[in-house]
Amino acid sequence: MNRMIHLTVNGRKKSMAIDIRSSLLEVLRDQMGLTSIKQGCGVGECGACTILVDDVLIDSCIYLAVWADGKSIRTVEGESRHNTLSAVQQAYVDEGAVQCGFCTPGLVMATTAFVEKNKGHAVTREAIRKAHAGNTCRCTGYQSVITVTEKCLQTDGEPNQ
Numbered sequence: 001m002n003r004m005i006h007l008t009v010n011g012r013k014k015s016m017a018i019d020i021r022s023s024l025l026e027v028l029r030d031q032m033g034l035t036s037i038k039q040g041c042g043v044g045e046c047g048a049c050t051i052l053v054d055d056v057l058i059d060s061c062i063y064l065a066v067w068a069d070g071k072s073i074r075t076v077e078g079e080s081r082h083n084t085l086s087a088v089q090q091a092y093v094d095e096g097a098v099q100c101g102f103c104t105p106g107l108v109m110a111t112t113a114f115v116e117k118n119k120g121h122a123v124t125r126e127a128i129r130k131a132h133a134g135n136t137c138r139c140t141g142y143q144s145v146i147t148v149t150e151k152c153l154q155t156d157g158e159p160n161q
Contacts, residue, residue, distance in 0.1 A: 004018075005068060006070060008073065009028070009073045009075070018065045023064060023065060024058075024063045024067070025063075027065040027068075034077050038105065039061060041061070042062075044061060047134045048135075051074060051075050051109055053073055055116070075105070079108065087155060088111050095148045103138075110134065114128065114132075
């Protein structure tokens with residue numbers, strides 16, 4: 001059974017018919033071509049599919065697309081502006097915090113959400129670790145992710161201005 005949904009994805013309003021059984025991951029990847037969102041575990045444990053829905057981190061593999069009706073979705077594709085990476089994306093590059101890249105979009109979105117929420121506040125390395133606990137990475141060892149987050153908190157951490 002199909003249903004029409006209306007949502008805003010990376011600042012652009014979209015309307016589409018979707019199968020009511022589809023996950024948001026499936027709709028974003030398969031119907032919209034946003035391939036940064038990865039199908040990892042499929043049960044909300046690995047974070048490869050992490051995106052922001054109304055500025056809240058979610059695992060899109062376990063979030064039904066019908067729940068996104070009327071909501072604002074942010075993926076890593078929408079974080080750059082005018083062919084320039086966001087501050088968080090650039091920090092990942094500068095710090096060498098990417099390896100194979102499979103988990104990187106989810107980690108970038110987790111970092112972005114954490115920086116936006118905690119900008120101007122003192123945070124501990126433990127708080128940064130907890131903020132990324134839902135993202136599994138087998139390559140980086142997480143130290144570079146923590147460093148990226150610290151650097152983004154020390155600067156403005158804003159997407160390109």
